[in-house]
Amino acid sequence: MKNIIKFLNIVCTIAAGSISLISCGGVPEDNKVLASTENVFSVEEVLEMVAKENDVTRTLYTKAIVGKGKTQGMKFDEDWRKDDVEAGPLPALFLRGVATSIKKSPVPLGLYLGSDFPINAANKFEGKQAVLFEQIKENQKPQFFYDQDQKLHTAMFVDIASADACVTCHNNHTQTAKNDWKLGDVMGATTWQYPKDSLNYKETIAVLNSYAKGTVAIYMEYLDEIEAFEKSEKPVIGDKWPAEGNYLPTAAVFLDSVKKLASYETMKHLVTTK
Template sequence: MKKRVMTAAIAALTLGMTGCGEPESKGIDPKIYTDSLFAVMKADRTNYTKLVVKRLGPAGADVIKPAEHWKDLDNGTLLPAQMFRAGAEAVAEMTDDFTYSLQSIWPINSQNAPKTPMEKEGLEYIGANPGENFYGEETLGDTTYFTAVYPDVAVSDACTVCHNEHKDSPKTDFQLGEIMGGVVIRVPL
């Protein structure tokens, strides 16, 4: 009898403990994950532009020189897009949990052209639908990825002038407010 009671008690306890446990983890929706990553990237890029380049550059205190070949200049500093790429490179050295890159159908550097069909599709989509993002899944090797593409916009004359006048630029008629490329964020599923 005692044994039966003990067994019932253990069973009840087991059931009860199961009920107390943490709910089964479902993981974060990849879209929310990449949207959140992009929000941080966007905020950092805006802050660098506003709080460093504009404040300390030629339009402000004029103590730094934002330029493509910044390393060659005294007080030279990275352009916002270059700072963004530097972040992407630093993350790539740190983790494979996600990658991001700034790409374009009209890249100055051919290394920044889309490499997969989905990247190309995404860049074309955001170009044809200003203000919209692109989301998809692609399989590369043995791994399936969630790939998100967000618009990169010409937000100042500095962007359009640099790209339009650059000897390696395949497109020379960018206008303010136009999409120049996209931020591709890729997460393994």
């Protein structure tokens, strides 16, 4: 129960500070708790929360934007940033965009997507992370360790082929290191790093917010790219999704869906682990 309250306080604080429509009626305003400098979450708990948020964002982007968008004729490409390519970011590049934005923020959170059979050789796990990835492939459970060299608490979470789009694109890619991926396979893992072993409310909220802001930043870059399309038909940007036609949600609509899905996931996680 204590954790649910902690969680609701966080969700509501984020909701108050950013574009989110989560209703916070009924949750007591406990500013003393929020202002407390007491470290209430372990780094593992916080990285687990942000990883859940990432799972939801990634699946939503892959299925609802890339998967459905393709059926509407929208294009997604690894060279999406090039001037002559009129396309949106692939899911992995969407994630890298989030990671880049976090890196530019004052929050010392690191994010990386790796695999043992990568398309991009730079994404191949090495050292301790390669060893732990073998464990993840066996039981799909998160792995935590302290990286002595970098002095960073490190958490790794499974990245599963959760949509047909993951499998077909990876299997058919000219640079793929493996062409028999199946739906449900462990395709890789996200690695998250943070320098401290425990966090207070403010720091926890800063971590979750930096992720959400990163999502909005890369999504806005995608919408800006569309704005500059010269040859391709531009989707209508508003409150509709590609499943309904040649539409794309605004960044606010996209983030709102993430928040709704992720809060449920995060809550489920907090309820079941405590």
